[in-house]
Amino acid sequence: EKAGYDYFMLKEIAEQPKAVADTLLGRIDAAGSLTLDEVRIGAAELREADKVVIVACGTAFHAGLIAKYAIEHWTRIPCEVELASEFRYRDPILGPRSLVIAISQSGETMDTLMALRHAREQGSKVLAICNTNGSTIPRESDAVLYTHAGPEVAVASTKAFLTQLVACYLVALYLGQVRGTKWADEIRAVIRDLAQISGQVERVLETMEPVRALARSLADKKTVLFLGRHVGYPVALEGALKLKELAYMHAEGFAAGELKHGPIALVEEDLPVVVVVPSPRGRSVLHDKIVSNIQEIRARGARTIVIAEEGDEAVAPYADHLVRIPATPVLLQPLVATVPLQVFACELATARGNEVDQPRNLAKSVTVE
Numbered sequence: 001e002k003a004g005y006d007y008f009m010l011k012e013i014a015e016q017p018k019a020v021a022d023t024l025l026g027r028i029d030a031a032g033s034l035t036l037d038e039v040r041i042g043a044a045e046l047r048e049a050d051k052v053v054i055v056a057c058g059t060a061f062h063a064g065l066i067a068k069y070a071i072e073h074w075t076r077i078p079c080e081v082e083l084a085s086e087f088r089y090r091d092p093i094l095g096p097r098s099l100v101i102a103i104s105q106s107g108e109t110m111d112t113l114m115a116l117r118h119a120r121e122q123g124s125k126v127l128a129i130c131n132t133n134g135s136t137i138p139r140e141s142d143a144v145l146y147t148h149a150g151p152e153v154a155v156a157s158t159k160a161f162l163t164q165l166v167a168c169y170l171v172a173l174y175l176g177q178v179r180g181t182k183w184a185d186e187i188r189a190v191i192r193d194l195a196q197i198s199g200q201v202e203r204v205l206e207t208m209e210p211v212r213a214l215a216r217s218l219a220d221k222k223t224v225l226f227l228g229r230h231v232g233y234p235v236a237l238e239g240a241l242k243l244k245e246l247a248y249m250h251a252e253g254f255a256a257g258e259l260k261h262g263p264i265a266l267v268e269e270d271l272p273v274v275v276v277v278p279s280p281r282g283r284s285v286l287h288d289k290i291v292s293n294i295q296e297i298r299a300r301g302a303r304t305i306v307i308a309e310e311g312d313e314a315v316a317p318y319a320d321h322l323v324r325i326p327a328t329p330v331l332l333q334p335l336v337a338t339v340p341l342q343v344f345a346c347e348l349a350t351a352r353g354n355e356v357d358q359p360r361n362l363a364k365s366v367t368v369e
């Protein structure tokens with residue numbers, strides 16, 4: 001069942017190139033338009049939506065945080081992302097013109113289900129992004145876009161996350177198509193970039209041995225910090241969550257710009273800090289700022305583990321460990337940047353003798369509120 005891998009998690013990490021490709025399959029026609037037939041919410045309603053609200057938990061929430069960047073950038077519709085467990089208790093402002101997106105691998109997460117029920121009671125339309133056919137969340141939603149990751153067995157989510165990101169990008173583009181802010185040629189260009197990601201994830205997977213060795217060398221550390229900016233910020237949160245779940249280590253993700261507002265006080269001699277570096281192309285201001293952050297923490301003794309694009313030479317002098325990822329369009333970087341963090345957490349868990357597929361105190365689907 002594990003196809004020769006020691007753990008389901010390793011198998012599922014390895015399946016990511018295929019999972020990503022499968023989630024794109026058949027969703028664009030010859031003319032370059034997205035054909036999300038499953039999205040049975042009328043074009044008129046999608047055109048009139050005045051905001052998008054994403055609800056999810058855990059890793060799916062991190063996918064939602066990344067989706068916000070894509071949705072607002074490509075469609076100019078305001079987008080909020082909220083932890084499903086907090087959502088209904090604050091009496092959120094919802095109505096028929098709010099489009100609610102519920103993201104869930106299992107489709108059975110009670111917090112997310114209760115959030116979507118609340119949204120529907122307020123008259124909002126709910127679109128589910130889900131990996132499990134016929135599960136409760138898609139059944140109770142107005143429409144569903146399935147991710148095609150295949151069954152995910154390991155408690156720690158990996159391939160489902162990458163496919164949730166792909167589905168979110170598709171929804172963002174589809175909204176753009178329906179509302180006329182994205183045209184076929186632009187959509188085709190992004191789809192082409194997305195189609196390349198599968199091979200790029202494959203390349204990342206082929207270069208993971210140094211990351212595994214690094215993880216093993218950190219097995220007796222107590223804390224690891226993760227920093228990122230823009231779409232790299234949710235990637236940092238996801239890296240920290242993986243480490244908590246699997247290695248039972250204290251880990252925190254921060255927006256790098258927040259460092260000086262407090263977290264930098266945590267930095268001490270030999271503290272491992274993982275930094276997800278934005279592309280030097282595109283939003284290069286952010287790149288330069290993060291290079292300064294790396295210098296600042298290194299000057300205070302941190303051991304810097306830098307995840308940066310191939311060809312980004314500016315970071316090299318300040319990286320104690322440099323992990324290269326292929327260059328991608330800015331918004332798509334999480335699809336490649338997350339992979340080393342998954343491998344890192346998995347290997348640390350193994351080195352610490354933890355149960356990788358079934359971490360203590362956790363369940364694959366959380367069916368209580």
Ligand code: M6R
Pocket residue numbers: 057058059060103104105106107108109112155156157158245364365366
């Ligand atoms: O099945 P769901 O996507 O709704 O699950 C949500 C979270 O419980 C889940 O992502 C959890 O955080 C994972 N164990 C993360 O690896």
